[in-house]
Amino acid sequence: MRFQKGATIRDCYAPAMEITDPFEAGRYFQELVEFAMQNNPSLTVDAAEKVERSNLGYYSGYYDTATMRRVLELFGAVHPIFGAV
Numbered sequence: 001m002r003f004q005k006g007a008t009i010r011d012c013y014a015p016a017m018e019i020t021d022p023f024e025a026g027r028y029f030q031e032l033v034e035f036a037m038q039n040n041p042s043l044t045v046d047a048a049e050k051v052e053r054s055n056l057g058y059y060s061g062y063y064d065t066a067t068m069r070r071v072l073e074l075f076g077a078v079h080p081i082f083g084a085v
Contacts, residue, residue, distance in 0.1 A: 003035040013059035025074040053077040
C-alpha cells in the first residue's frame with residue numbers, strides 16, 4: 001500500500017493532482033478507498049468512494065483550473081462548492 005499510517009492529507013491527495021492517465025487514476029483511487037477503509041473500518045466501499053471523491057474534489061480546488069478539471073474528470077469527483085465539471 002502506498003499510504004502509511006499517519007499519512008497527511010497532502011500525502012494522500014497531492015500525488016493525485018499530477019496524474020493524467022485514467023488507468024493510473026483508477027489504481028490510485030482504489031488505494032485511497034482501501035486506505036480510508038483501513039482507517040475507518042465502519043465505512044462501506046460505497047461510503048469510502050464517496051468520501052474520497054469529495055476529498056479529491058475539495059483538494060483540487062487549491063490548484064489551477066486545468067488541474068482541477070482534470071482531477072474531477074479522472075476521478076469522477078465533485079468540488080463541494082464549485083460542483084462537477
